[in-house]
Amino acid sequence: MTGTADAARPPGRPRSVRADEAIIEAALDLLAEGSTIEAISIEAIAARAGVGKATIYRRWSGKDALLRDALRTLKGNVPQPAGRSVREDLITLVGAVGHTIDPRAERIMPCLVPEVNRSPEHHALYQNIIEPRRAVMREVLQRGVRDGELRADLDIDVTMAMLTGPMLIQRMMRWHPDLDETTLAEKIVDGVLAGIRAGGA
Amino acid sequence: MTGTADAARPPGRPRSVRADEAIIEAALDLLAEGSTIEAISIEAIAARAGVGKATIYRRWSGKDALLRDALRTLKGNVPQPAGRSVREDLITLVGAVGHTIDPRAERIMPCLVPEVNRSPEHHALYQNIIEPRRAVMREVLQRGVRDGELRADLDIDVTMAMLTGPMLIQRMMRWHPDLDETTLAEKIVDGVLAGIRAGGA
Numbered sequence: 001m002t003g004t005a006d007a008a009r010p011p012g013r014p015r016s017v018r019a020d021e022a023i024i025e026a027a028l029d030l031l032a033e034g035s036t037i038e039a040i041s042i043e044a045i046a047a048r049a050g051v052g053k054a055t056i057y058r059r060w061s062g063k064d065a066l067l068r069d070a071l072r073t074l075k076g077n078v079p080q081p082a083g084r085s086v087r088e089d090l091i092t093l094v095g096a097v098g099h100t101i102d103p104r105a106e107r108i109m110p111c112l113v114p115e116v117n118r119s120p121e122h123h124a125l126y127q128n129i130i131e132p133r134r135a136v137m138r139e140v141l142q143r144g145v146r147d148g149e150l151r152a153d154l155d156i157d158v159t160m161a162m163l164t165g166p167m168l169i170q171r172m173m174r175w176h177p178d179l180d181e182t183t184l185a186e187k188i189v190d191g192v193l194a195g196i197r198a199g200g201a
Numbered sequence: 202m203t204g205t206a207d208a209a210r211p212p213g214r215p216r217s218v219r220a221d222e223a224i225i226e227a228a229l230d231l232l233a234e235g236s237t238i239e240a241i242s243i244e245a246i247a248a249r250a251g252v253g254k255a256t257i258y259r260r261w262s263g264k265d266a267l268l269r270d271a272l273r274t275l276k277g278n279v280p281q282p283a284g285r286s287v288r289e290d291l292i293t294l295v296g297a298v299g300h301t302i303d304p305r306a307e308r309i310m311p312c313l314v315p316e317v318n319r320s321p322e323h324h325a326l327y328q329n330i331i332e333p334r335r336a337v338m339r340e341v342l343q344r345g346v347r348d349g350e351l352r353a354d355l356d357i358d359v360t361m362a363m364l365t366g367p368m369l370i371q372r373m374m375r376w377h378p379d380l381d382e383t384t385l386a387e388k389i390v391d392g393v394l395a396g397i398r399a400g401g402a
Contacts, residue, residue, distance in 0.1 A: 106318070110314045110315040110317075110318045111314075111315045113311045113312075113314040113315070113373060113374055114311040114312045114314070114315065116311075116374050116375075117307070117311045117374070123375060126374065127378065130376075134377070148399055149398070149399060150397050150398060150399055151397055151398070151399050152399065154397055155388060155392070157377055157379055157380055158367070158380065158385070158388045158389065158392060159392065159397055160377070161366075161367035161370065161371060161376060161377060161380060161385075161389070162363060162366075162367050162389060162392050162393065164366070164367070164370065164376070165362075165363075165365070165366025165367035165368070165369060165370045165371075165376070166359070166362035166363050166365070166366035166367075167366070168366060168370050168376075169362065169365065169366045169369050169370065170362060170366075172314060173314055173317050173318070173327065174317075174324060175331075175362060175365070175366070175369075176335070176358055176361065176362060177328065178358055179358055179359065179362060184359065184362075187356060187359045188359065188362070188363060191356070191359060191360065191363050191393070191396075192363065192392070192393070192396065192397055193396055193397055193398050194396045194398060195392075195393065195394055195395045195396025195397075195398075196351050196352055196355055196360055196393055196394055196396075197350070197351060197352070197394050197395060197396075198349055198350060198351055198352050198353065
């Protein structure tokens with residue numbers, strides 16, 4: 001990636017946005033090429049980025065912190081719902097589930113599933129990446145309960161799983177080939193809001 | 202596994218349930234040890250099972266058919282709901298989502314996620330395994346619509362994703378560490394049936 005060509009300076013180089021970017025890019029390139037979280041090393045990332053290990057350690061405490069930032073980069077910013085209605089905000093958030101802004105994500109994200117099952121550290125890393133997104137959805141649901149729009153006895157955690165799960169299995173594994181992803185977020189949100197019983201009971 | 206010790210007979214051995222089982226076991230052992238679907242070969246499975254390749258080809262048309270049966274073995278029989286109520290049947294089916302009956306499944310199933318993204322053939326294999334389960338859930342939902350218990354305009358495919366997704370992300374990745382899996386199926390089904398809007402509207 002760009003940023004690596006001029007980065008072959010000694011480790012004493014001052015910390016810079018440019019070096020940070022080259023390091024993140026190097027980590028993502030290695031993951032996209034098939035490195036596992038377990039196997040990837042600070043050494044390999046430093047070599048790929050053309051920086052010294054010390055440059056990495058000045059910015060990140062270690063591999064997990066660096067990978068957390070790298071994987072968050074793949075997903076882009078946490079979406080900020082407009083706050084006009086619960087329905088509209090949830091459609092924005094569900095539409096962002098499993099959505100990524102970097103083509104390398106298609107190779108990297110599915111590979112994380114076996115990894116998060118491999119060790120508590122990897123699972124913690126995964127939680128670290130998704131919790132900020134869950135927090136935004138939680139806030140929308142809590143607001144809906146406060147405003148009387150949603151049931152007072154709502155189980156927020158289960159509801160978040162109900163909103164997230166269908167989109168995630170579809171984006172991650174194309175769970176059902178016949179589902180239309182362009183309308184799925186809206187259908188999930190309307191389904192979860194209204195329920196499927198006849199007569200709206 | 203058992204069944205391999207006495208299987209070191211020449212390839213001409215008659216087809217038998219015992220050989221079939223040894224072949225399935227060998228395939229699952231290799232997958233559990235980290236073989237990918239792409240890398241696993243009929244040769245390796247035959248060697249591990251102590252049978253000749255011809256024995257495998259008398260029973261299965263090729264690797265995909267054999268792996269389909271092996272992976273189905275991990276999941277056990279397709280659950281048969283009792284047919285008393287839509288709610289009860291859905292709880293049975295959602296409770297079976299991501300459920301497996303073999304300890305090797307914990308190592309194998311998450312590893313399939315990257316694989317189903319790797320090629321159309323792997324995705325077809327995955328669909329082949331899950332479609333019989335979807336068919337049972339579809340039938341329950343269609344019965345609910347026919348009986349007037351569920352909305353006449355129900356989007357069956359989206360509803361199946363709404364029921365399956367939350368349990369699958371939880372069982373597959375422990376999506377939310379705070380969710381109680383023992384009550385999750387019931388909560389998902391009740392949530393999807395009733396909706397989350399205040400006043401049941």
